[in-house]
Amino acid sequence: MSKRAAEPSDKELDALKGGERPAKPEDNPEIGEFEDEYEDEFESEDEIIEAGVDGRPDEEREAEEQGDGANWILITEAMEVDQQTFIPGRHKLSTGETLSPDASAYDMLHTLTSTWPCLSFDVLRDDLGDNRTTYPATIYAVAGTQAEYSRARENELMVMKLSGLSRMERDREDSDSSDDEGDEENADPILESKSIPLGSTTNRVRAHQCPPTSSSKPAxxxxxxxxxxxxxxxxxxxxxxxxxxxxxxxxxxQQSKPLSTLRMHKSTEGYALDWSPLVPQGKLLTGDNNGKIFVTTRTDGGGWATDSRPFTGHTSSVEEIQWSPSERNVFGSASSDGTVRIWDLRSKSHSPAISLKISDTDVNVMSWSRNTSHLLATGADDGQWAVWDLRQWKPSAPTAPAPAPAPVASFDFHKEQITSIEWHPTEDSVVAVAAGDNTLTLWDLAVELDDEESRDTAGVQDVPPQLLFVHYLEMVKECHWHPQIPGTLMATGGGGFGVFKTISV
Known part of the structure; x- marks a missing residue:
């Protein structure tokens, strides 16, 4: 069994939550570049690494599997199992209690850590097919590290392949699969990583896949x-x-050098970044802390051209930006000025067409539904997230944002800032939400309780019926659905990466 990395102290956790970079472990030779929370062993980049999923005692795992379906259960010092739903922000751990995932609630669950936190990543589409439901699963992703300031030159862009991702072990008496198929489903996970030096911490990373333009120019x-x-x-x-x-x-x-280094933000830090899904060759939006938004387009010759004139209107930092999934020239932005603005590239004034005040706090994140393009989800610094019907939004003066009409739905379940939000790629009522309370929650807006169900859930206070699932991940910062493996999510935070699929989605 490999040794686990030491748990961070309260002081270190507070520093991370405040935006500081963590200190790199210096004197523990047992810690490789990657280490799995469940006894996975990750060594160095460019190596194939064996990774186990669950190295806990059989008694503990068997006790979990007899649970009542709660997402997280309590484990005491004496390894006694308290099989009740734990809701961060409502419940507190007693001395000697720790959280452990309820295995019966997951179809797949893998967790790993890296030397430095990767607080932004993106999942890549692959050639393995859509709507994959068989195991073991394979996922390709890209992530950027955030090293401590004094070690900034060690930052990198990590291109990753996670394969052999098996389903949770279950009783297979009713399974139709053969023993050989069962053995394949329980294959050991493998992580492979390729490193691209960056020399600076990553605030946001996004991927774009260009289709082949000819037989001589592949995808x-x-x-x-x-x-x-x-x-x-x-x-x-x-x-x-x-x-x-x-x-x-x-x-x-040479293959790890950038195709282009864009400096239009003039050393101003930024977090807003998005590729257009409707421009195959590549069109990029970027927004910075000064409220400026730039558009960069790939030229026919393969170079990159940035419009010299930015789009302006926000009075504070642009926290999130996204292209419309259906309109080639339209995009939206969310800002710490509490507004969401809708823009049209054809505007000669470079000012927003719609400016609405939706929060008294920072609007950190937003997600435009790919299935129902008039729905927009947003998440704010006060822990509230909401869904808006853009058909109800009317043009307004750029300099005087109007109050937004009532949202389609609004939730204040989370007690800390919303850090990521994303619509399910195929289910137009399902949303994933990550927050600073160390949770990633799954929601189904189509759920409505009848009278009998309302009586059954009367003992669970402050829990909306639309809440499907609560997954715990330390200091979770970003989450993405896998576009080709239905119901599968990948998330990252100060505590590492998590890949999981629940039995409820």
Missing amino acids: TTLTATMTEAGEVLIHDITPHLTAFDTPGMTLTP
């Missing part, structure tokens, strides 16, 4: 990385992805 995968230094780096990670499945392939330093 490519691009990434855009917003760094703490105020630069936007564009990389072609196609060779790194190819290397995972090409034995003996060696990457050259």
Whole structure:
């Protein structure tokens, strides 16, 4: 069994929550570049690494599997199991109690940590097919690290392949699969990683996959990385992805250099970044802490051209930005000025068409539904998240944002800031929400309780019926649904990465 990394102290956790970078472990040779919370062993980059899923005692795991379906259960010092739903912000742990996931609530669950936190990442589409339901699963992703300030030169962009992701162990007496198929489903997970040096911490990273333009120009995968230094780096990670499945392939330093380094933000830090889903060759939006938004387009010659004139209107930092899923020239932005604004690239004034005040606190995140394009979800610093019907939003003066009409739905379940929000890629009523209370919650807006169900849940206070699931992940910062493996989520935070699929979605 491998040793676990030491748990962070309360002081270290407070520093992380305040935005400080963590100190890198210096003197523990047992800690590799990656380490799995469930006794997974991760060694160094560019190596294939065996990764177990659950290294706990059989008694503990069996006790969990006899649970009542709660997402998280309590484990005391004496390893006694208190099988009740634990709701962060409502319940508190007693001395000697820790949280442990209820295995019966998950179809798949894997957790791992990295040397430095990766507080932004993106899931990549692959060629393995859509609507995959078989195990073991394979996921490709890209993430940017956030090292402590004194070690900033160690930052990197990590291109990752996670394979052998097995389902949770269950009683297979009723399974139709053969023993060989069962053994394959329980294969050991493997993590492979390719490193691209950055030299600066990553605030946000997003990927874009360009279709082939001709037989001589195959499909490519691009990434855009917003760094703490105020630069936007564009990389072609196609060779790194190819290397995972090409034995003996060696990457050259040239292949890890950026295609372009964009400096239009003039050293101003930013967090807002999005690729257009409707411009195959690549069109990029970036927003900074001064409230400026720039548009960068890939030219026919393969270069990158940024409009010299920014879109302006926000009076504070642009926290999130997204292209419309259905309108090629339309995008939305969310800001710490409490507004959401809708823009049109064809506007000669470069000012927003719609400016609405939706919160008295920072609006941190937003997500535009890919299935129902008039629905927009937002999350704010006060822990509230809401869904808006854009058909109810009317043009307003850019300099005087109007009060927003009532949202379609609004929830104040979370007690800390909302850090990520994303619509399910195919279910137009399901939303994933991450928050500073160390939870990632799943919601179904279509759920309504009848009278009998309301009586059954009367003992659970302050829990909306639309809440499907609560997953615990320390200091979770960002979450994304996998577009090709239904119901599968990947998330990252100060406590590492989590990949899971629940039995409820």
